[in-house]
Amino acid sequence: AQSVTQLDSHVSVSEGTPVLLRCNYSSSYSPSLFWYVQHPNKGLQLLLKYTSAATLVKGINGFEAEFKKSETSFHLTKPSAHMSDAAEYFCVVSDLVTGGFKTIFGAGTRLFVKA
Amino acid sequence: EPEVTQTPSHQVTQMGQEVILRCVPISNHLYFYWYRQILGQKVEFLVSFYNNEISEKSEIFDDQFSVERPDGSNFTLKIRSTKLEDSAMYFCASTLAGEQSETQYFGPGTRLLVL
Numbered sequence: 589a590q591s592v593t594q595l596d597s598h599v600s601v602s603e604g605t606p607v608l609l610r611c612n613y614s615s616s617y618s619p620s621l622f623w624y625v626q627h628p629n630k631g632l633q634l635l636l637k638y639t640s641a642a643t644l645v646k647g648i649n650g651f652e653a654e655f656k657k658s659e660t661s662f663h664l665t666k667p668s669a670h671m672s673d674a675a676e677y678f679c680v681v682s683d684l685v686t687g688g689f690k691t692i693f694g695a696g697t698r699l700f701v702k703a
Numbered sequence: 704e705p706e707v708t709q710t711p712s713h714q715v716t717q718m719g720q721e722v723i724l725r726c727v728p729i730s731n732h733l734y735f736y737w738y739r740q741i742l743g744q745k746v747e748f749l750v751s752f753y754n755n756e757i758s759e760k761s762e763i764f765d766d767q768f769s770v771e772r773p774d775g776s777n778f779t780l781k782i783r784s785t786k787l788e789d790s791a792m793y794f795c796a797s798t799l800a801g802e803q804s805e806t807q808y809f810g811p812g813t814r815l816l817v818l
Contacts, residue, residue: 622806634806637806688801693745
């Protein structure tokens with residue numbers, strides 16, 4: 589069965605320090621993996637996605653994620669946090685099922701950035 | 704940049720009342736989705752819609768729910784007789800194609816409170 593686990597509900601970093609948001613998944617086939625960000629009162633915005641091409645995926649705003657099949661992980665990183673990065677981040681798996689595909693969200697990780 | 708819009712942003716209703724949540728997907732998109740997020744819980748898939756038909760629905764999407772594309776731009780979710788447990792944030796999304804790897808574009812959500 590498909591599932592997504594975001595290992596931290598909250599992460600707090602200082603501005604200028606690295607960000608690591610962790611995501612593990614399980615899937616039946618070859619999944620597509622996404623990271624979305626949600627700022628207050630805004631819709632979920634795509635940061636990046638993995639769709640079976642390069643395992644290191646670069647996204648917007650300096651974020652990147654590495655697909656590691658052996659570890660079933662898709663952790664999101666950024667070398668240097670900015671105050672504007674404070675938001676909720678969702679790891680999402682889209683997996684093939686009979687007749688179509690299924691989209692499953694992680695529980696979300698709230699990122700706090702301290703000045 | 705085109706975006707998905709949702710109205711209203713907040714809705715308060717009495718238990719047993721009908722509510723209609725509205726979404727305007729991106730204009731050239733063909734696939735539409737509704738998700739909900741109960742406070743403190745994960746985002747859950749409700750239904751997908753293509754070519755004026757429901758293509759997939761979850762166990763949550765029971766007879767109290769219905770979706771419609773009444774004209775060329777709106778996509779609505781109706782809850783016929785609301786229950787307390789329907790209180791949640793409801794997100795609409797759209798995609799150009801119905802592939803597993805497609806990026807879903809989300810609206811900002813409607814927060815529904817059932818009293």
